[in-house]
Amino acid sequence: METIFEDRMFTKETLPDNILAKGAYEHCHFVQLDLNGVDLSHFRFTDCVFENCNLSLCKLAQTCFNKVKFEHCRLTGLRFEDCYSVVFGVSFYHSQLDMSTFYGCKIKKTVFESCSIKEVDFTNADLGGAVFRDCDLHRSVFVSTILEKTDFSTAVNFQIDPQKNRIKKAVFSSQNLSGLLTGFDLDIR
Numbered sequence: 001m002e003t004i005f006e007d008r009m010f011t012k013e014t015l016p017d018n019i020l021a022k023g024a025y026e027h028c029h030f031v032q033l034d035l036n037g038v039d040l041s042h043f044r045f046t047d048c049v050f051e052n053c054n055l056s057l058c059k060l061a062q063t064c065f066n067k068v069k070f071e072h073c074r075l076t077g078l079r080f081e082d083c084y085s086v087v088f089g090v091s092f093y094h095s096q097l098d099m100s101t102f103y104g105c106k107i108k109k110t111v112f113e114s115c116s117i118k119e120v121d122f123t124n125a126d127l128g129g130a131v132f133r134d135c136d137l138h139r140s141v142f143v144s145t146i147l148e149k150t151d152f153s154t155a156v157n158f159q160i161d162p163q164k165n166r167i168k169k170a171v172f173s174s175q176n177l178s179g180l181l182t183g184f185d186l187d188i189r
Helices: 174-180
Strands: 004-006 009-011 024-026 029-031 044-046 049-051 064-066 068-071 090-093 111-113 131-133
Touching: none
Parallel strands: 004 024, 009 029, 024 044, 029 049, 044 064, 049 068, 068 090, 090 111, 111 131
Antiparallel strands: none
């Protein structure tokens, strides 16, 4: 039987050794935890908030993130494609997701706000309607990615080949259009 934790707050004071019990966490708030490299496989998080936490290099095999918000978190090197995909809903604010992968993930309408998203793999992902507000996408990979109605209007440093991705009705600003033309070897001034 799965242990269920509801409406709880976990902090570095209440969890000094940064060890979470395996189980289901519902409506929980995690603050200033260093979970770097922890195996979170088969954990379930529903309607939870992670704030100022380090989850870099965590193992996420069949981890369920349903309506989970990450604020000011370090999430480098995570393989989100390993998560339980039937109910996968996340949002990211002021977080670092560098070198993570969302290969094949269905993350429509996901919000990425003021995030560092450098060298992230979005190959074959469905990002339809997602928002990349004030995000740095330096060297992130978009190949066979669904980007329809995705908002890149305030994103920087992205390189998206319109011939290798579905970008119908995606939103860009006139200042960042060069990110769509990089593959054409043009001199844009």
